[in-house]
Amino acid sequence: MSWRIIARREFADAVQSRLLWGLVALVAVMVALTSAVPLLLPGADASALVGLGAASEFAAMLVPIVALVAAYLAIAGERESGSLRLLLALEPNRLRIVLGKFVGRSAVVVAGLGVGFLLASVVTWVVYGALPIVAFLAVLALTVGLGVVFVGLAVGISAATRTRSRAMTVGIASYLGLALLWDLIPQGAHLVVEGGPPGGTVPGWFLLLEGLSPSGAYSALVTRAISASDPSLPGPADLLGGPVPTYLEWWVFALLLVVWTVVPLAAGYWAFARADLN
Numbered sequence: 001m002s003w004r005i006i007a008r009r010e011f012a013d014a015v016q017s018r019l020l021w022g023l024v025a026l027v028a029v030m031v032a033l034t035s036a037v038p039l040l041l042p043g044a045d046a047s048a049l050v051g052l053g054a055a056s057e058f059a060a061m062l063v064p065i066v067a068l069v070a071a072y073l074a075i076a077g078e079r080e081s082g083s084l085r086l087l088l089a090l091e092p093n094r095l096r097i098v099l100g101k102f103v104g105r106s107a108v109v110v111a112g113l114g115v116g117f118l119l120a121s122v123v124t125w126v127v128y129g130a131l132p133i134v135a136f137l138a139v140l141a142l143t144v145g146l147g148v149v150f151v152g153l154a155v156g157i158s159a160a161t162r163t164r165s166r167a168m169t170v171g172i173a174s175y176l177g178l179a180l181l182w183d184l185i186p187q188g189a190h191l192v193v194e195g196g197p198p199g200g201t202v203p204g205w206f207l208l209l210e211g212l213s214p215s216g217a218y219s220a221l222v223t224r225a226i227s228a229s230d231p232s233l234p235g236p237a238d239l240l241g242g243p244v245p246t247y248l249e250w251w252v253f254a255l256l257l258v259v260w261t262v263v264p265l266a267a268g269y270w271a272f273a274r275a276d277l278n
Contacts, residue, residue, distance in 0.1 A: 003097075006097060014104065020108070028119045034057075051128060060219055067154060071102075072158055074155050077158075098268065113144045146218040156264030185209060221253050
């Protein structure tokens with residue numbers, strides 16, 4: 001059995017999850033509503049680009065939940081139920097199982113988030129009377145990319161754990177650490193090093209530390225995509241108050257997203273390949 005067959009089966013199984021599609025609907029609604037928030041702020045320079053930036057910040061918190069729900073039981077669930085041994089009896093090796101489940105679950109997340117963002121784009125167009133196509137497509141690509149990153153993380157966790165409860169526990173801990181609480185690290189470091197909270201401009205190391213998490217790297221890339229569409233909106237140079245160093249170039253954060261996808265998958269496969277499933 002090839003990884004493609006496994007991926008197709010995973011896609012067919014996952015699209016039947018009401019919880020998953022409920023979360024996708026929530027993302028669509030909240031992204032659409034968040035994009036209109038700048039219109040409600042007194043004195044805010046509201047525009048479709050500003051609304052898109054606001055929506056992306058909310059997506060950085062919600063998209064990881066969708067991806068983790070879609071994939072955290074991909075292997076651990078079948079391993080605990082015993083159906084994984086039946087799958088292995090059909091002669092796929094463990095690498096094909098991990099790869100097939102990653103591709104299949106990623107396809108579900110990409111399709112779901114794509115539909116959700118397209119629906120949200122209609123609201124943005126109606127509210128602002130315009131939709132910046134290039135910036136929107138860039139943010140859409142980055143958002144589904146963030147979803148794929150967390151699918152890789154979830155499948156890696158699922159491959160490395162024996163039970164559903166352990167996979168859920170590690171998945172929740174990963175979400176809290178990488179999506180919700182990560183910003184406390186650069187904030188605390190700035191307080192210690194600079195003697196106070198971040199102000200109008202920040203040092204380069206602060207932006208790098210912010211972008212070391214998957215959600216932080218996503219936000220950094222979204223900022224660049226939006227500021228490239230409208231130079232009047234703040235970009236990295238404005239936040240730094242000077243030139244952008246090489247370690248803050250866009251490709252650094254893109255590489256970080258790749259690393260956050262590949263390393264957990266590889267680590268999960270390593271543990272899964274050595275596990276006794278009996």
